Amino acid sequence: MEYQCRIYYSPCPLILACLRNMCPYMRIQCKQHSQLSPSTSADGSGNPESTRRASIHRTKVVEDLLAVFMDSSIIHLTLKMDFVNENAIDDNGVSREVYTAFWEQFLETCEGEAERVPRLRPDFCEAEWQAVGRIWVKGLLDHGVMPVRLSKAFILACIHGVDSVDVDILMTSFLNYLSPVERSAVEKALQGTMEESDEEDLLDLFTRMGSHFLPAKNNMEPAIETMAHKAILQEPKYIVDCFLTPMSLVQLKLPDKDSVLSLYEKKKATGRRVSQLFETTNVVLSQREQTTFNHLQRYVKNADQAKAEKILRFCTGSSVICVDRIGVCFNAETGLRRRPVAHTCGAILEIPCTYSSFPEFRTEFDNILSSNYFEMDIL
Numbered sequence: 268m269e270y271q272c273r274i275y276y277s278p279c280p281l282i283l284a285c286l287r288n289m290c291p292y293m294r295i296q297c298k299q300h301s302q303l304s305p306s307t308s309a310d311g312s313g314n315p316e317s318t319r320r321a322s323i324h325r326t327k328v329v330e331d332l333l334a335v336f337m338d339s340s341i342i343h344l345t346l347k348m349d350f351v352n353e354n355a356i357d358d359n360g361v362s363r364e365v366y367t368a369f370w371e372q373f374l375e376t377c378e379g380e381a382e383r384v385p386r387l388r389p390d391f392c393e394a395e396w397q398a399v400g401r402i403w404v405k406g407l408l409d410h411g412v413m414p415v416r417l418s419k420a421f422i423l424a425c426i427h428g429v430d431s432v433d434v435d436i437l438m439t440s441f442l443n444y445l446s447p448v449e450r451s452a453v454e455k456a457l458q459g460t461m462e463e464s465d466e467e468d469l470l471d472l473f474t475r476m477g478s479h480f481l482p483a484k485n486n487m488e489p490a491i492e493t494m495a496h497k498a499i500l501q502e503p504k505y506i507v508d509c510f511l512t513p514m515s516l517v518q519l520k521l522p523d524k525d526s527v528l529s530l531y532e533k534k535k536a537t538g539r540r541v542s543q544l545f546e547t548t549n550v551v552l553s554q555r556e557q558t559t560f561n562h563l564q565r566y567v568k569n570a571d572q573a574k575a576e577k578i579l580r581f582c583t584g585s586s587v588i589c590v591d592r593i594g595v596c597f598n599a600e601t602g603l604r605r606r607p608v609a610h611t612c613g614a615i616l617e618i619p620c621t622y623s624s625f626p627e628f629r630t631e632f633d634n635i636l637s638s639n640y641f642e643m644d645i646l
Contacts, residue, residue, distance in 0.1 A: 318345045325350050328368045336398040342405055342516065359410060360611030363584035366406035370414035371586075373399070382418040382443035384499055385506050396509035400425070404513050408520075411589030415535050418444060420499045423527050425510035426518060429500050434492060436524065441495035445472070456487050534587040536579045538570035544593045545616070556597045559620040562628040563595065577636045584611040607635060 377383035406412040420440035452468035482490035576586035596617040622628040
């Protein structure tokens with residue numbers, strides 16, 4: 268029998284009634300929600316005139332969200348979103364998923380590896396780039412969502428200007444921008460330990476960056492720094508200038524270089540950090556529930572960054588840390604009905620406590636995450 272894994276999300280407002288008895292944490296979460304969520308604007312979230320609603324196609328989330336953010340006034344409104352043909356009501360979880368899906372698709376068009384930098388494109392002019400900047404700002408201010416793969420040096424320049432980027436930050440971002448082979452060659456060149464194969468890789472990099480010969484060894488470091496400045500700051504300078512206006516809205520929250528770097532560090536998902544977010548909804552657990560919770564902690568704690576991001580997105584709608592805790596409920600489902608279920612609005616994970624072993628738990632959770640099929644659904 269073929270089993271198709273699906274990732275389920277349930278909207279917090281509609282599942283409250285059926286989960287109140289099973290999941291006491293949900294009552295706490297929703298009671299605190301208006302206090303914790305920054306999405307409620309000070310100019311009156313209850314006023315329909317201050318609320319904008321948008322329907323987004325998952326297959327063209329970049330195009331649809333850009334259309335919404337072309338209007339500069341959106342930054343000051345309460346924005347509620349939904350995915351077309353997906354049954355979910357936005358109580359933060361859907362919005363987190365929209366912003367996450369946007370950055371996932373947008374970053375595919377950017378240059379770089381671990382850290383990426385936007386590049387000029389023929390279909391984007393000033394209005395589109397400013398809209399992208401507004402999406403970065405509103406996603407962060409309203410829901411704590413930000414793309415940690417966007418270059419730190421690039422974002423720092425967008426908030427505080429190019430002059431705020433010192434050599435250390437620039438070189439860190441540049442090394443993360445490079446592929447592993449190129450990074451190794453650059454690091455050896457800076458240390459003066461290059462071998463013949465490294466010289467070939469370095470020459471390929473210099474050629475790609477516009478230079479067709481290697482500099483002298485005594486001039487290697489400044490040449491690499493110039494190359495880094497060109498790739499991270501000079502080539503996207505027009506985009507930096509377009510981002511400056513919307514990014515000015517976060518200057519008070521991110522007043523200096525250290526605050527920007529600290530934000531990146533706090534948002535980044537690691538197995539250990541994500542595992543520390545999980546809290547059981549009941550103080551006293553049965554033996555089966557405690558065993559299952561131990562499986563969950565073990566599974567998450569040992570996850571690499573890519574898997575930790577998937578787990579976090581499954582539970583919250585975002586691949587970066589934007590909640591203080593993730594509540595864990597249990598059920599006794601078996602057979603084909605057995606699966607983890609995430610309620611992203613309240614950051615609740617409902618898991619069966621009927622696994623016979625950790626390998627069985629791990630296999631089922633791996634199958635869910637590897638399906639890469641995200642859909643907002645009402646159960």
